[in-house]
Amino acid sequence: MAKKIHVTSTINGEPIEFLCDARQSLLEVLRDTLDFTGAKEGCNNGNCGACTVLLDGLPVDSCLVLGVEVEGAKITTIEGIAREAHLHPIQQCFLEDAALQCGICTPGFIMSTKALLDSNPNPSEHEIRFQLSGNLCRCTGYDKIIRAVQDSAKALSAGVERGGTKATQPDGRRAAKKQPQAR
Amino acid sequence: MKDFEYQTATTVDEAVSLLAARGERARVLTGGTDLIVQLREGLREADLVVDIKKIPELMELSYSPRSGLKLGAAVPCYRIYDDPEISRAYAALADSARIIGGWQIQSRASIGGNLCNSSPAADSIPSLIVYDVICHLAGPQGRRTVRVADFCTAPGRNVLGRGEILATLEFPPIKKNSGASYLRFIPRNEMDIAVVGAASWLQLDAAGERIEKARVALAAVAPTPLPLTAVSEWLVGKPATSETFAAAGDMASLAVKPISDKRGTVEYRKHLSGVLTKRTLVIAADRARGASAPAH
Ligand SMILES: Cc1cc2nc3c(=O)[nH]c(=O)nc-3n(C[C@H](O)[C@H](O)[C@H](O)COP(=O)(O)OP(=O)(O)OC[C@H]3O[C@@H](n4cnc5c(N)ncnc54)[C@H](O)[C@@H]3O)c2cc1C
Ligand code: FES
Ligand code: FES
Numbered sequence: 289m290a291k292k293i294h295v296t297s298t299i300n301g302e303p304i305e306f307l308c309d310a311r312q313s314l315l316e317v318l319r320d321t322l323d324f325t326g327a328k329e330g331c332n333n334g335n336c337g338a339c340t341v342l343l344d345g346l347p348v349d350s351c352l353v354l355g356v357e358v359e360g361a362k363i364t365t366i367e368g369i370a371r372e373a374h375l376h377p378i379q380q381c382f383l384e385d386a387a388l389q390c391g392i393c394t395p396g397f398i399m400s401t402k403a404l405l406d407s408n409p410n411p412s413e414h415e416i417r418f419q420l421s422g423n424l425c426r427c428t429g430y431d432k433i434i435r436a437v438q439d440s441a442k443a444l445s446a447g448v449e450r451g452g453t454k455a456t457q458p459d460g461r462r463a464a465k466k467q468p469q470a471r
Numbered sequence: 472m473k474d475f476e477y478q479t480a481t482t483v484d485e486a487v488s489l490l491a492a493r494g495e496r497a498r499v500l501t502g503g504t505d506l507i508v509q510l511r512e513g514l515r516e517a518d519l520v521v522d523i524k525k526i527p528e529l530m531e532l533s534y535s536p537r538s539g540l541k542l543g544a545a546v547p548c549y550r551i552y553d554d555p556e557i558s559r560a561y562a563a564l565a566d567s568a569r570i571i572g573g574w575q576i577q578s579r580a581s582i583g584g585n586l587c588n589s590s591p592a593a594d595s596i597p598s599l600i601v602y603d604v605i606c607h608l609a610g611p612q613g614r615r616t617v618r619v620a621d622f623c624t625a626p627g628r629n630v631l632g633r634g635e636i637l638a639t640l641e642f643p644p645i646k647k648n649s650g651a652s653y654l655r656f657i658p659r660n661e662m663d664i665a666v667v668g669a670a671s672w673l674q675l676d677a678a679g680e681r682i683e684k685a686r687v688a689l690a691a692v693a694p695t696p697l698p699l700t701a702v703s704e705w706l707v708g709k710p711a712t713s714e715t716f717a718a719a720g721d722m723a724s725l726a727v728k729p730i731s732d733k734r735g736t737v738e739y740r741k742h743l744s745g746v747l748t749k750r751t752l753v754i755a756a757d758r759a760r761g762a763s764a765p766a767h
Contacts, residue, residue: 293477310477310520333508337575346549346578352507356477357522400574421661422573
């Protein structure tokens with residue numbers, strides 16, 4: 289067995305150090321070593337998006353990233369998006385719109401939605417479906433998820449209180465893929 | 472997954488010497504969207520994985536109308552379509568980059584990895600072929616170049632020798648009155664492997680009426696991505712009309728010799744080859760006449 293590798297990165301704003309084997313995925317490290325069990329394992333091969341986290345602001349399947357690859361990187365997981373006792377507006381909208389049944393896909397959908405709305409605050413339905421195509425849901429049939437994303441977009445851009453939640457400012461910065469002119 | 476040693480290279484020479492020392496037992500890692508799945512499923516084994524994403528040359532993406540596009544082998548797909556100038560100039564490349572997996576995959580997956588994985592169904596390779604891309608390789612014997620049409624040799628195989636890596640992809644400058652397009656057919660809307668993929672590139676005369684040069688290439692119809700040389704030559708001198716493009720599609724259907732598998736039968740793939748050849752030619756001609764690339 290090769291020696292464990294020491295990795296330093298920032299997770300949800302906190303500097304974190306961990307030891308891992310080269311073969312361990314970021315998902316395994318998050319769940320098994322660091323106890324961030326919000327990211328889920330669905331397929332473990334990049335197809336379902338249940339393990340989605342943000343890596344330097346971009347959505348990635350954490351099952352397809354090695355733990356050792358995140359040296360020096362900034363990671364945001366579902367645990368990092370609520371502000372103190374308040375759910376993030378996207379979480380609140382998924383809840384109120386009943387955009388989940390078993391909930392396995394939900395953390396992944398919420399992280400992809402956050403990445404989408406950070407880069408494109410007012411996406412069309414088509415853009416939402418295209419950008420979230422890397423996230424699968426076996427329960428809801430997607431329509432309620434799409435509605436929750438649309439409501440999240442409204443809540444965030446209005447910056448209003450919704451269900452007692454103050455909308456947070458978007459942070460990750462990149463141009464939206466569907467709006468090449470907005471750069 | 473079996474454990475392996477992980478090394479980060481910061482220069483091309485370092486990557487090459489790490490890889491050359493282990494030969495077959497070493498693998499290059501860029502986005503990992505093919506490699507990690509293959510290692511996990513036991514389709515490939517490695518004692519050493521060399522991460523090349525920290526090599527500046529391999530992460531370079533630079534474009535100028537005069538010198539063309541230099542695409543570092545490890546640049547992830549999203550950086551291509553996020554750049555409005557590059558997506559406009561090399562629209563077929565952007566077409567490919569936008570449909571390789573979903574967003575999570577595109578945050579990591581590189582065009583270099585897509586090429587080096589050398590799948591016959593890879594979505595970027597037909598686009599690279601129609602742009603006549605030059606592959607810059609670096610190995611223990613130094614540097615060499617290979618035309619992308621000669622890169623893949625069999626499913627999952629290519630010209631890379633022991634310790635050799637793909638460093639950059641060089642796209643020639645964009646010609647006046649030219650345009651290109653890539654489309655694939657899949658049974659779902661997104662996130663699937665091409666049943667057939669087609670890329671077309673056209674250069675028209677100044678009036679936008681007659682074809683001066685053409686290149687067509689298909690995916691998933693042969694053991695390697697397939698340049699349709701006869702169709703490309705036939706198009707030269709023809710009027711850039713829907714009749715011409717439909718006839719080229721018919722020729723493409725007859726020219727390909729695909730196999731039947733779970734994604735489609737021979738007949739279905741031949742039919743799709745014709746349809747996609749025609750459609751990509753129509754889009755390429757529109758783009759050559761100055762229509763800007765649609766969002767996707
Ligand atoms: C869910 C999912 C969906 C996908 N959808 C698509 C799709 O729609 N279309 C498609 O074409 N592909 C698809 N793929 C496959 C894959 O994402 C692409 O082939 C991708 O472009 C590979 O790039 P990478 O950077 O991740 O390569 P890696 O996995 O890092 O590498 C791929 C292979 O090439 C070798 N390699 C990589 N770079 C170099 C280099 N510079 N020099 C020498 N060898 C090198 C590696 O050792 C490895 O064998 C999908 C994969 C997944 C998991
Ligand atoms: S568990 Fe990572 S994509 Fe399904
Ligand atoms: S709610 Fe069950 S998978 Fe989406």
